Amino acid sequence: MTADGGDDDVLALLDRVLGEPRHLLVLADDVDPAEVEVLAASHFDDAGWLGPAALRLTGAAELTGPWGLDGALRQAFDLPAWAACAFLVHCPVERSGAVPPELLGRGGLLDAFPEGAPAGLEARVLEHLLAQARRLGGALRVAGTGAVLVPDPASAVDLTLYSPVWLEPEACVSVLAGPLPQVRPAWDDEPREPLPPRLEVDGPRAVAVAGMDPGEREWLHAEADAFDAAALARDAVLEGYAAVADLGADGLVEVSVAGEPQAPGILRALPWARHGVIAYELRWRPVDPEAALGPRPPIGQRRARGRVGALIGRAAMALHGVAGGEIVDDDGFLVDVEGLRAP
CATH class of the missing domain: 3.30.310 (TATA-Binding Protein)
Incomplete structure (x- = not known):
């Protein structure tokens, strides 16, 4: 099915020159492009189709496709055998400094960008697409290193x-x-922690007391003590x-x-x-x-x-x-x- 929901089952094949410099959301042939749009709308308020084969994620980030994948491109991009189609990611590149060595080797995006982790909008988009890949049983191929991330759908337990x-x-x-x-x-x-002691400094009571005669001061203290006692006796919300x-x-x-x-x-x-x-x-x-x-x-x-x-x-x-x-x-x-x- 095409991205605009038509009945044409034949997808235009992705050209290697077009796909090489961009991130790719890679999917199997049983995933409807409409599912990609629904998941995008779950994370981004402004997500939606801009036209046939053009899906805005948020701001300046969008996907185009889906594009078909053939055996030669799967081999060239080191994609799984089930990879049938891909969306091209169009997003401004934003990178931080090199990833500290102690943060590498844990899987995920940092391992795919050891020279400089994604930042800003690019980081938000790639995290989102990695979540889509987990939900849809797909993969994310990142530009530059060409790393292919295949998150395990079963890893989402909580x-x-x-x-x-x-x-x-x-x-x-x-x-x-x-x-x-x-x-x-x-x-x-x-164990339940005891309530902290009441401190009478610079509060409304202290300000009010300053200008009162002894009788008014005694009455105010009595009223405040009664209020505090009732509050302490009441169960905490x-x-x-x-x-x-x-x-x-x-x-x-x-x-x-x-x-x-x-x-x-x-x-x-x-x-x-x-x-x-x-x-x-x-x-x-x-x-x-x-x-x-x-x-x-x-x-x-x-x-x-x-x-x-x-x-x-x-x-x-x-x-x-x-x-x-x-x-x-x-x-x-x-x-x-x-x-x-x-x-």
């Missing part, structure tokens, strides 16, 4: 439910107990809480709940999200984060990631069933709730 509904801590733990039988309140583990599920060798699932005054951009058009949202974050805390979250985790860590990812998906579904809202992955893209039902 989820966040954004909802208009606040669940009390006990209710939240009760909902999570189905998909996460090991879940327990985390607030029981943390709960702004957030957490729960945790210990999975043994698979690590922990941490659930954090808090109000956010501003919804992420992808949700701001929804009426229920205009005045803030409740965020239910579900995150994996592996026993060995360096191995599990690195660019090439060993098979045992990948299996653990798969098991935990399924648990997090079911936990997000359970919360969604009670609180409603929308589920977003760690790259900021919406997640289909029905898709989480798959084993």
Whole structure:
């Protein structure tokens, strides 16, 4: 399919001279170009088609394509065998200084730009396209070094439910107990800190007292003391809480709940999200984060990631069933709730 949604299945082949100096978003033949536009709109308010085969990401950054790829170009660009088409990235080049050696070897964009990491708009665009490649099972080929980054779609484990509904801590733990039988309140583990002492310096009371006679001063102190006593006796307003599920060798699932005054951009058009949202974050805390979250985790860590990812998906579904809202992955893209039902 062409980028403007037409029925012509034949794509013009990308010329090597045209593609060599530009970044490429590389996709398989089962990806509809419309998906690229939807994901772009998730991150950028001004994203949209400028015309046939021209998609603005944001500002001066845009994609053109999709262009077809043949075997010769796949070999020349060292692309995966499944690579069927590519979008050309048009974006001003912005680079910082050389990447410190201690930050190399971790995978991602820094390894692809050892002489100078992307900055500004170029960095935003490449991070976004790397997230698109992860979501769509694609790849990102960067200009200059020609490095090809193929993010693992399964590496996106963490989820966040954004909802208009606040669940009390006990209710939240009760909902999570189905998909996460090991879940327990985390607030029981943390000692409560005493309230700091009240300081009477340069505040409204001190200013008011300065010009009062002794009787007025005594009355004001009595009123203020009564107000302070009532405030101290009242339970503190709960702004957030957490729960945790210990999975043994698979690590922990941490659930954090808090109000956010501003919804992420992808949700701001929804009426229920205009005045803030409740965020239910579900995150994996592996026993060995360096191995599990690195660019090439060993098979045992990948299996653990798969098991935990399924648990997090079911936990997000359970919360969604009670609180409603929308589920977003760690790259900021919406997640289909029905898709989480798959084993």
